[in-house]
Amino acid sequence: MIEIKEVSKHFSGQRKVINQLNLSIPDGKIVGFLGPNGAGKSTTIKMMTGVLPIDEGTISLDGFDIEKKTLEAKRIFGYVPDRPDLFLRLKGLEYLNFIADIYQVPKEVRQERIERITKQFSIYNSLDDYIQSYSHGMRQKIIVTGVLLHDPSIWILDEPLTGLDPKSAYILKEMMREHANKGKTVFFSSHGLEVVEQLCDEVAIINNGELLFYGTLQDMKETYESDDQSLEQVFLELTSNE
Template sequence: MIEISRINKSFDGHHHIIQDLSLTIPDGKIVGFLGPNGAGKSTTINMMTGILPIDKGTITLNGIDIDKEPLKAKEIFGFVPDRSDIFLRLKGLEYLNFIADIYQVPEDVRQEKIAYYTKQFSIDHALGNYIQSYSHGMRQKIMVTSVLLHDPDIWILDEPLTGLDPKSSYALKQMMREHADKGNTVFFSSHGLEVVEQLCDEVAIINHGELLFYGTIDELQAEYQTDQSLENVFLELTNDA
C-alpha cells in the first residue's frame, strides 16, 4: 500500500509544484497516474521514491516512511524512471548483476530471473553489449528487467511502456496484472490513456499539483455524468483554457 498524506513541494520556496496532495493506493490494484505535462507526476513519483525530499507531508510504502527510513522503504519497491539513459558504459548483464548485488539476490535466483525476463523482452541476445549501444526501447527493457529481479511488493513505474514494441508492451502489461492479482501494488504514470483505460483498476488525475479525481473509470463517468472515454473526460478536466 502507498499512502501519500498532504505532501507539498516547491523548488523556489513560493510556487508550489505539489499542493497538499493526498492519495492512498491499496494493495491488489493497478493504478494509473495521469496529468498533462508539468502537472507534477514525476515530481510526486520522485518524492515517493526518495529522489526528492518532501517539503511537507508524509509518504509511506507498506507502512514505512520514505523520509524517515529510506533504505528500508527502498527494499520493498521497484522503480522504473522516465529516463533510461543511465549506466550506459556497463554491459547489459553487468548492469543486471550490479542491481542483483545491491538487493542481495542469490546467484541461482538471479540467473533464472535474468534468463526469463530478458527472453520475455527479447533482449537476451544483447546482454553482452554495452547499454550505450542499445536502442531506447532496449534500454527501457533492461531497466524493467532490473526492477523485477528482487521481486518487490510495490512497482512504481514512470512511463514504463514508452519505446516498447507491441510484444514487450503486452508482456509487461501481463506482468503488471499478475503482480497486482497476487495482492501487490502497481502504480504507473502514462500518457497512453487507452492503455490506462484497459489495464487500470483505478486512476488518479492531477493538474497543477492538485488531485482532481481518484477512483474507477465508472466512478469518473458517474461523477461527471458522461459515458465518454477516459481521454475525453481527461481533456475536459485538465483544460485550462
C-alpha cells in the same frame, strides 16, 4: 500500499509544484497516474522513491516512511524512471548483476530471473553488449528487468511503456496484471489514455500539482453523470478547466 499525506513540493523561485496532495493506493490494484505535461507526475514519483526530498507531508510505502525509514522502504519497491539512460558504460549483464547484488538476490535465483525476463523481452542475446549501444526501447527493457529481479511488492513506473515495441509492451502489461493479482501494487504514470483505460483498476488525475480525481472508471462515470464519455474526454474536460 502507498500513502501520500498532505504532500507539497516547491522549487526555488516557483509556485508549489505539488500542493497538499493526498492519495492512498491500495494493494492488489493497478493505478494509472495521469496529468498533462508539467502537472507534477514525475515530481510526485521522485518524492515517492526518495529521489527528491519532501517539503511538506509524508509518503509511506507498506508502512515505511520514505524519509524516516528510507532503506526499508527502498527494499520493497521497484522504480522505472522516465528516462532509462542509466549506467551506460556497463554491459547489460553487468548492470543486472549489480542490481541483484544491491538487493542480495541469490545467484541461482538471479540467473533464472535474468534469463527468463530478458528472453521475454528479446534482449537475452544482447546482455554482453554495452548499454550505451542499446536503443531507447532496449534500455527501457534492461531497466525493467533490473526492477523485477528482487520481486518488489510495489512497482512505481514512470512512463514504462514508452519506446517498447508492441510485443514487449504487451508482455509488460501482462506482468503488471499478474503482479496486482498477487495482491501487490502497481502505480504508473502514462500519457497513453487508452492503455490506462484498458489496464487500470483505478485512475488518479493530477494538474497544477493538485489531485482532480481518484477512483475507478465507474466512479468517474457516476461522478460526471455520463455513461458514454471515455477517459480521454473526461481527462480533457478536467484538465482544460484548470
